[in-house]
Amino acid sequence: MAIITAFAGVTCLVFFFSHSNRQYGMVLLGLAYYLLYPFGRFVELKQDESYAEEDEGEGRSISEYEQWQAGDIEAGRTFFGPHAPRSIVGRRRDSIDTVSESESLLGADERTGLITGVTVGSERKTRFFGRGQWSFGRVLFYAWFYAVIAPMLLLVSGACWLLVFSIPMAKVTSLLLDHLRRHPLALSFHSDHTWSRRPGTPSTSILLCTYRAVGWKYYKYTVDGTNIFFINLLGVVIFVIVDYFVLKDFLGPSGLTSPATIFTLALCSVIPLAYFIGQAVASISAQSSMGMGATINAFFSTVVEVYLYCIALSEGKGRLVEGSIVGSIFAGVVFMPGISMCSGAIKRKTQRFNAKSAGVTSTMLLFSVIAAFAPTLFYQIYGSVCPPTLFVGVPY
Secondary structure, three states: OHHHHHHHHHHHHHOOOOHHHHHHHHHHHHHHHHHHOOEOEEEEEEOOHHHOOOOOOOOEOHHHHHHHHHOOOEOOOOEEOOOOOOOOOOEOOOOOOOOOOOOOOOOEOOOOOOEOOOOOOOOOOOOOOOOOOOOHHHHHHHHHHHHHHHHHHHHHHHHHHHOOOOHHHHHHHHHHHHHHHHOHHHEEEEEOOOOOOOOOOOOEEEEEEEOOOOOHHHHHOEEOOEEHHHHHHHHHHHHHHHHHHHHHHHHOOOOOOOHHHHHHHHHHHHHHHHHHHHHHHHHHHHOOOHHHHHHHHHHHOOHHHHHHHHHHHHOOOHHHHHHHHHHHHHHHHHHHHHHHHHHHOOOOOOOOOOHHHHHHHHHHHHHHHHHHHHHHHHHHHHOOOOOHHHOOOOOO
16 A cells, blocks of 8 residues: 555656645655554644634644543543544543543534534535645546545455454544545644644644554444444345345356355344344334334344244245254253353352243243144144144154
8 A cells, every 4th residue: 555655656746847746746655654654653634724614623632632642531542533432442531521421423413413522514515626726736646546545545444344353444544535535735644753742833633543453342343332243244244145146147156156155144144134123123112112012022023033934934844943943942041041140150159130030931931832842732633634734843
């Protein structure tokens, strides 16, 4: 990335007779220097009086940056970016920058649409080609940007996002892409070891800085309350659909389109779908009556299993459905509570349980056993009268 960006900067500097070419060339060379090793370096935004209203609230103040370096604002030194605390790194309780629980992860109140600490008077202009006068340097810069630099940054950002633990680098590349598109000439790249505040300098703000590429606690990272792993698995869902309906016909028999590969990926794609179905059912149940909520929860919480059972029965795989039902009963009633108790016993000598909940679970187990063995009993009694294909049970 640094080599490609440096080559783009050199091509701009070749036309040194133009002042705009020199400006854009220096920006690209600074970007290449930053991409080569971004750790401990920060991106600074120089305020312009002509665009003061547009740049209002962009980045964070230098004083906040210095407090972040000292560890007074945010615990940890993983990522310093927009004012919104999008990272999972927590804030101290006595921080002057503490965010309330009513604010969204993006730093904007969902009801009022106000960014934290900033009053937005009008919508920010969408600038696909920066701002200022058109010139040859500007045309050359955006030709490089949209043809090479932007796809490169998007590809790296997506790859870092999918790896989860490298989300800081995904944020760095995505923010660089956004600011390079909107105001490239206002950006400058510095190292915190050589930079110092000087009196009388123009008003500036810090856009981003990071000291580590990987944060091991990012497995807790959530977007609107949803864990990042479930969001990333949605990409697997889309790929499985394309693999089965499109690539299977074009590529023919191959390792990517083999039944074993499609089955494995489909099994992984069921995980996020079941999770989001459960979230939707819980949200609907919370806003309805108790009876309606119980009915919706009982049906839609297992809609994936019901759908799979219907397909298996239509293909004559009754034995598979029998095993799945028995396995679901044993896993939900016996295996999962047992694992929970054993896991809790690792750290706790005494564990407490809800007697009413245990009674309900026992009653559900009794009804489940009756429902599972009733078809077998009917078959044993009336097997000579009724066709055996009408019953699905566990033969004993």
